[in-house]
Amino acid sequence: MSKYWSDIVRQLNPYVPGEQPQDQKYIKLNTNENPYPPSPAVASAIQSYPVESLRRYPDPESSELRQALANYTGLEAEQIFVGNGSDEVLAHSFKAFFQGRDAILLADIGYSFYPVYCSLYQVSYAPVPLDSRYRIDVADYRGANGGIIIANPNAPTGIALTLAAIKDLLDHSESLVIIDEAYIDFGAESATGLIAQYPNLLVIQTFSKSRSLAGIRLGYALGQPALIEALNRVKNSFNSYPLDRLASATAIASLQDDEYFQLCRKRIIDTRNRLNKNLLDLDFEVLPSSSNFLFARHALRGGADLYAGLKKAGILVRHFKASRIENFLRISIGTDDECAALVKALNALL
């Protein structure tokens, strides 16, 4: 600490991402990265990129990428905001929409960055408990609030809400509702189709998971133009050019190869279903996942214990020291070989 720190910085309790070792020692099933490389179209775009153009600032509007996303989603470019990872898009969204008088509502077990944004921007929040089976019940999100944020599928549970439930949530909400769809491509239904109908709906997605581009930092928000305008006002008061030229070119190339995208998605879902069965066979309880990870606890062995045993065996999974979920492991879906190695290591540990 130093006397030059602002009061807010003293009070912050920053987010801690999953371990990101820079060596190749581990089978990494801890940060929900995609086990498959990005599309070959991405490699071509990077290798043929006109490097001399890097001397120029990027287009502050990221028009070309936003148009590519518009074409892909069926929305208009002015309904799309892009940022340096969905974390940045989330941060700007908290600033843009969540500084009212009432507390915002979020699940007590959810993406643990949300309370951190609240602390950064001094937004008050009220955690809404998941039910006994770790599910979100949208009926719990009624009543006065300063906004609602829900991850769908939820993290780290992996459980998805139906589109009907999201619609019900929106029908009973007068405040802004953010649906964070970081994991949407692994089996849940996107709320994108509801945007035209609900001026208070903001959907956030990312290239990190399903598009194998965590290393490029690209996320985006979808909503009616008045919401996007608020995000642009925050962006243009923070960093006018959040996306670098290479990141935009990479993202555009990824969108152009839908066949590869669909193939990877399907492979991950298939592997997840097999791993789910393997874990049940090993006496794990596994929450029903619509994401690229499984959230599971063993009938007898504690989560911290299994996490440490797996790490010793060269396999990283994520363990959260949080009440109600301390016995769970969050296991990212790897390749079939990586998942087989996990099952083998668990067999040896149990």
Add this chain to the structure above:
Amino acid sequence: MSKYWSDIVRQLNPYVPGEQPQDQKYIKLNTNENPYPPSPAVASAIQSYPVESLRRYPDPESSELRQALANYTGLEAEQIFVGNGSDEVLAHSFKAFFQGRDAILLADIGYSFYPVYCSLYQVSYAPVPLDSRYRIDVADYRGANGGIIIANPNAPTGIALTLAAIKDLLDHSESLVIIDEAYIDFGAESATGLIAQYPNLLVIQTFSKSRSLAGIRLGYALGQPALIEALNRVKNSFNSYPLDRLASATAIASLQDDEYFQLCRKRIIDTRNRLNKNLLDLDFEVLPSSSNFLFARHALRGGADLYAGLKKAGILVRHFKASRIENFLRISIGTDDECAALVKALNALL
């Protein structure tokens, strides 16, 4: 506007960057970009980048890049903070250090993003007038304040403070002092060497200008570890991975080619000196520049008028509609050919 906007967003008056047309129609001397491409080492790093690794998140600490910067600057890695452009680094710095009770001090004519950060984070500020020759007098920055930010060289004037003046400023300051050295490589003296001595000094630099990498978005802050820790706390409450993998690799490659860097720097300084003389010959008053731009006003013709005439002639320069400087043009140093074209166009206009 929408009822979902937070109060702060309603009040924002976002920064407006210089025009960034996406076509190749203009000679672009308006955003202080480098006229030369990045080092050939950058091109090699991008073309040989292992694209499959983009499926992984970047190192949240950017350790390799910070070490490369440590080697380059002679500082330690824990004295270095990296971000997505120096604009992001500046934004985090305002949040980390400038939310005290007293107003911060900044030049009345300076980088116009500073007051925008103040509005984003509700920091009060007191503009300190430049003297009659558009210079900063550090004696004007004494007395109680919540922090000081000075661009050295200043923008858009291009005028540098001596290191002795910066030292004098620090000797009389009890609050945090940020020296924004975006243009430092074009002839001014960096304050980096004072960091060991002053726990309240934060120096901010960028790869955008002198390293021809505006398109990659990379800036950094240098200071004692307690200051860097505050920036990390903000970063980790906003976006844990601000730098993508390709941007880091690009920056590291640029640092490795010092010969090219020195060559480009020198060419720009030489061109600036020639253009300065040409403008004097055309009856311009030119402020003494230590940057990669000139700030100049004509004896007879107004700034808005000349800006418009040049644009019509296919040359973009920057004009600010602000009091005391409305008759100036800010002209980025281009190649010799681009500057010759400017002189020719001015000759035709005047």
